[in-house]
Amino acid sequence: MKKVSEALGIVLEFSGKLGSETVSMDAALGRVLAEDIRANRDLPPFDVSAMDGFAVRSADLPGTLLIVEDIKAGDIPKIALEAGQCSRIMTGAALPKGADAVIRVEDAKQISADTVQMDIKTRPGHDVRLRGESMKTGDTVLNTGTEITPGAIGILATVKAKSFRVFRRPTVAILSTGNELESIDDPVDPCKIPDSNSHALMAQVQALGMTPRMLGIARDDPIELERHLRLGLESDVLLVSGGTSVGLHDYVRPTMEKLGIDMKFWRVSMKPGHPLAFGVLERSEGSRTLVFGLPGNPVSSMVCFEQFVAPSMRSMTGNTRPYHRTVTARLGQPIAMKPGRTEFVRVTLASDEQGYLAVPTGTQSSGVLLSMARADGLMVLPAECSGLPAGARVTVQLLDGTAFQDATGYIE
């Protein structure tokens, strides 16, 4: 049985970034740049005003100045300032020759149509943005490997990069297995278990910005299973839900091995989720499929996805922040546990003046999906932990959004 960190290490070893493709700006959010982006201009293009106000010679202040020009953003100033002169200027407009500072409109008192009184001192450069302060032509403004956030989109628009290279996102197929499963399209049969896993996994993949291919349910029949697995192996990632425990009726393991999938591990020392399998099929030079055998239990399946599949898929997209963001919290109630496996406890987060309080979401029975839907995060309890008192400092992985970081952030 592998430790969580060991298992994660193996998974990430095979989760190198994929090739690149061109994407247009409006479809680029969340992708990762596969090329350096360079500035195509100086910004600001001249020394410009940072405020609406008056361009002045700083040495003239305090004083009453003659307004010699109105300069709007986009105008080229015509009049060089001489002693005792100023120009009315808009934010972003070019400073006239002679000016070295800007006085904001709130700090100036207009005393006639063309004179303004300023009672304050200033210094050269005050409220002036210098040419090239934001970017200089040819500068690399965004590096390969940068995640495309809204701020990055702003920069791409600034340099008119309407399309650019990003790393490809993995294609993902989802397969459920088991005779006991009932598809969402089947009528209710109390002897069967509704297949929730493939839909929850779909949503987990969607939350990463990707669209999975849904392969449905393969029955416990080696031929049907093999046919489904072959379809799934055309993708970069294949998620197989259920069927990887040690039970007698398990057709999955022999079929996976028959298909040439090199299984790296079958169990991980964690709770929930220890029957987690991982294998690799090398399809051709530089092209492989990662196969995750996720536990059939709905909560275990979701927890294993977030611990292993999400970091793997984010790494494949070139993202250097594959792990869910963690926060520190105080434990809201004492908790007992059996040492031995790393536990991921579903919690809600409440806030008080001392920070976050983590409270386990009702029953932690791994069958109870409601506790997962209600959780803000997973509290990670190290394997050697045998319980914690209320108020203990704990690490909580955020699951209520898409904040990620560059290290797991917890002690196993």
Added chain:
Amino acid sequence: MKKVSEALGIVLEFSGKLGSETVSMDAALGRVLAEDIRANRDLPPFDVSAMDGFAVRSADLPGTLLIVEDIKAGDIPKIALEAGQCSRIMTGAALPKGADAVIRVEDAKQISADTVQMDIKTRPGHDVRLRGESMKTGDTVLNTGTEITPGAIGILATVKAKSFRVFRRPTVAILSTGNELESIDDPVDPCKIPDSNSHALMAQVQALGMTPRMLGIARDDPIELERHLRLGLESDVLLVSGGTSVGLHDYVRPTMEKLGIDMKFWRVSMKPGHPLAFGVLERSEGSRTLVFGLPGNPVSSMVCFEQFVAPSMRSMTGNTRPYHRTVTARLGQPIAMKPGRTEFVRVTLASDEQGYLAVPTGTQSSGVLLSMARADGLMVLPAECSGLPAGARVTVQLLDGTAFQDATGYIE
């Protein structure tokens, strides 16, 4: 000039949730339920095994038991256990009559084809999941107002809710204004400013799961501006970038007033971003457009979006967590500031054993979009703050993802 909390209160007063619409499960992630979802079955449908192992009569243990049946998930057990008997059972399979506990396969030693030795004690209910433990027919499993997370999708799939009512998302239009702006499709003109705001705003809207309508650039001409504004006023939200400062060449304000937009405020006491305007056009009974006049400065525009527009739009979708999640951090370096306005300082977050360390991202000059692209969050410094030493405890709003919470989480 409004305080941030005052301005936010006014915005949210007009950001009530919109009507509802039907959505299919595969397009529902991130939406908010507009109906209660009820269980259509008991789960588990019977008392079932939580493990692969042996169904036993707890009173028989420790002991050597006769295996009388193999029960797979989906089977109906045929043989009631008598003293000294057990059934081999799979996870999720129904317990046979007479059985009251399950011994996992690891804790049993098979000593012949049909006998198994168990050296441990157990108690009734051990590794058994009781009928209806997860859900009972008719129970409300998800309430109106629940955000649809992957866990919620799992529950919706469990009860076969293939489509359901969710609150409508606002339609959003984005308009840039100003003669100085150069569109992404124009050639570079050093006298002009590339329009990055409308693209960054596009991405900010996309990050909330919505697709904006891009209205392009309106020049400083009252007729052109009015025409563009009228188009934008067909949406639930209209974002107007630039043009709302107090400058001479501002056509936006009179045109907005002419169009019947009831302007609620024009400035907010924050940095960056104080020239932030907000107005409401009541179009008809229960139908209105919220108009945000965002600062022309790219960073200010982005910060104002996250502080005001994102909470407004999330509230309209029925989400009760409109605010970006905050974390506590230590300040990585001393910081000086002028008291008077609430400051939102762009920071990166690093981790050490004491938690997060917040470090301002280089220049905080509001023109420098790079510092926004690099930021993990915004450190919020209260208005009365006149500076902080290194190591001071600060509040940081996460911007590197989509984690949200139900309160702003900072002191203004």
